[in-house]
Amino acid sequence: MPDLPHPVAPPDEAVLRAHAAAVLPLLGLAAEPAWEAPILQNLQVIAAAAALVLDFPLDETVEPAPRFEP
Amino acid sequence: MSAREAIAATLSRIEAIDPGLGAFTALTRERALARAGAVDRGEVTGPLAGTPFAVKNLFDVAGLPTLAGSRINRERPPATRDAFLIRQLEAAGAILVGALNMGEYAYDFTGENIHDGPSRNPHDLTRMTGGSSGGSGAAAGAGLVPLTLGSDTNGSIRVPSAFCGVFGLKPTFGRLSRAGTFPFVASFDHLGPMGLSVAGIAAAYDAMQGRDADDHWQADRPVEPTLPGLDAEGDLRVAVAGGYFARNAAPEALAAVRLAAEALGATGTVELPEAARARASAYVISAAEGAALHLDRLRTRAAEFDPATRDRLIAGAMIPAIWVQKAQRFRRWYREQVLALFEEVDLILAPSTPFRAPRLGQTTMIVDGREIPLRPNIGLFTQPISFIGLPVAAVPVRPEPGLPLGVQIIAAPWREDLALRAARRLERAGIAAAPVAAL
Numbered sequence: 001m002p003d004l005p006h007p008v009a010p011p012d013e014a015v016l017r018a019h020a021a022a023v024l025p026l027l028g029l030a031a032e033p034a035w036e037a038p039i040l041q042n043l044q045v046i047a048a049a050a051a052l053v054l055d056f057p058l059d060e061t062v063e064p065a066p067r068f069e070p
Numbered sequence: 071m072s073a074r075e076a077i078a079a080t081l082s083r084i085e086a087i088d089p090g091l092g093a094f095t096a097l098t099r100e101r102a103l104a105r106a107g108a109v110d111r112g113e114v115t116g117p118l119a120g121t122p123f124a125v126k127n128l129f130d131v132a133g134l135p136t137l138a139g140s141r142i143n144r145e146r147p148p149a150t151r152d153a154f155l156i157r158q159l160e161a162a163g164a165i166l167v168g169a170l171n172m173g174e175y176a177y178d179f180t181g182e183n184i185h186d187g188p189s190r191n192p193h194d195l196t197r198m199t200g201g202s203s204g205g206s207g208a209a210a211g212a213g214l215v216p217l218t219l220g221s222d223t224n225g226s227i228r229v230p231s232a233f234c235g236v237f238g239l240k241p242t243f244g245r246l247s248r249a250g251t252f253p254f255v256a257s258f259d260h261l262g263p264m265g266l267s268v269a270g271i272a273a274a275y276d277a278m279q280g281r282d283a284d285d286h287w288q289a290d291r292p293v294e295p296t297l298p299g300l301d302a303e304g305d306l307r308v309a310v311a312g313g314y315f316a317r318n319a320a321p322e323a324l325a326a327v328r329l330a331a332e333a334l335g336a337t338g339t340v341e342l343p344e345a346a347r348a349r350a351s352a353y354v355i356s357a358a359e360g361a362a363l364h365l366d367r368l369r370t371r372a373a374e375f376d377p378a379t380r381d382r383l384i385a386g387a388m389i390p391a392i393w394v395q396k397a398q399r400f401r402r403w404y405r406e407q408v409l410a411l412f413e414e415v416d417l418i419l420a421p422s423t424p425f426r427a428p429r430l431g432q433t434t435m436i437v438d439g440r441e442i443p444l445r446p447n448i449g450l451f452t453q454p455i456s457f458i459g460l461p462v463a464a465v466p467v468r469p470e471p472g473l474p475l476g477v478q479i480i481a482a483p484w485r486e487d488l489a490l491r492a493a494r495r496l497e498r499a500g501i502a503a504a505p506v507a508a509l
Binding site: 035 | 351353354
């Protein structure tokens with residue numbers, strides 16, 4: 001079915017903080033304490049951009065743009 | 071003057087002026103003089119014979135490590151072969167004189183670089199060049215070389231073209247080979263020329279076309295020269311981008327577009343639908359693909375990155391795949407909507423940047439009476455265009471005395487010829503010009 005046209009709010013800071021805490025070790029990344037705030041800030045900007053994209057209804061026939069030609 | 075004397079003079083001028091400008095990170099003195107000697111002996115000919123040029127330091131230059139603006143890449147072994155586009159330009163007679171400063175790993179709109187120092191705006195050394203092809207804008211704007219190469223993922227040719235007051239061309243995605251350059255975002259990376267005249271960048275663009283088996287993303291297009299038709303007469307259907315592209319900009323940025331529109335006989339406005347979402351999608355994809363490219367370096371050498379680059383890349387590494395996939399699907403939808411506009415018009419005009427070059431170190435900007443963060447907003451008007459790979463000629467316009475601004479002349483895919491033809495008309499009408507900065 002097509003994506004539903006419902007508003008998608010960007011995740012709040014606590015959710016993003018928890019996401020970062022879980023995902024960083026999964027990726028083998030370690031952030032020094034001084035980096036944590038700017039990384040979170042950047043994640044918030046990305047999440048806000050993603051919310052704008054996720055919020056847009058697209059028919060399921062719309063395929064991703066990249067294309068591989070062997 | 072012989073080519074060798076001319077190149078020697080070019081190198082001397084760079085050595086005299088560049089310490090205060092920060093455009094170059096390396097000079098290729100010996101090979102440049104040797105090449106100039108070959109031109110003098112008639113061994114090298116071509117439409118660009120003897121023309122000096124320099125390249126953003128993400129291009130492979132034989133004998134130099136490919137820095138891509140980073141500290142980490144200084145440890146790379148020197149490149150063993152020039153990038154394809156350098157080979158093409160030299161085959162047409164041009165002479166490489168050096169490599170140029172850039173924002174780290176091309177993830178930048180400012181031209182600032184923590185490792186090499188900022189490239190400085192040649193029209194006001196206290197101001198930004200824009201980035202990430204900052205050295206490419208500075209070197210051309212200062213007249214150190216008439217031609218430079220840059221890369222443009224989200225605006226990195228068009229932004230420094232505007233801030234430094236030079237012409238630029240971001241060709242259609244897939245037009246020019248990217249082989250032999252350090253990547254950033256495979257989905258959006260483009261390469262192109264910047265310079266002091268439309269004919270100059272058109273000649274370079276023509277010379278750089280051609281299939282390269284080393285680039286698996288390059289489109290299978292014939293060489294389509296633009297120079298022969300540059301001064302062709304005939305109507306061009308031109309419109310101005312409204313809506314998103316008419317908001318959040320300083321009045322002078324919109325005045326620059328109006329000037330260009332009047333000179334080109336623009337007949338109305340068109341709206342690129344959902345441009346804000348296009349920009350948001352480009353933002354998400356760039357962060358994710360950039361992070362994926364640099365993940366190993368982020369794991370092992372994160373402290374050696376420019377903090378501004380590192381923090382964005384680490385954040386990008388945590389993006390759920392779902393977000394990227396939706397952005398790529400949106401890209402397909404948006405492309406179809408925008409391409410439909412080109413059934414009615416040949417060219418669409420939009421500002422290159424929302425404002426003139428900010429001061430170095432500046433972090434916010436006042437636009438429409440509101441204070442906005444600087445870095446993410448510099449590319450406000452360029453990202454929705456490169457997102458779908460449209461060709462753009464970026465032209466420098468001064469609606470009033472002072473620092474230059476830029477106008478994007480946007481064409482349908484593969485119609486670089488029309489964008490350059492309009493740029494040439496603006497140049498001939500005196501609306502667009504790239505006077506060399508007085509240094």
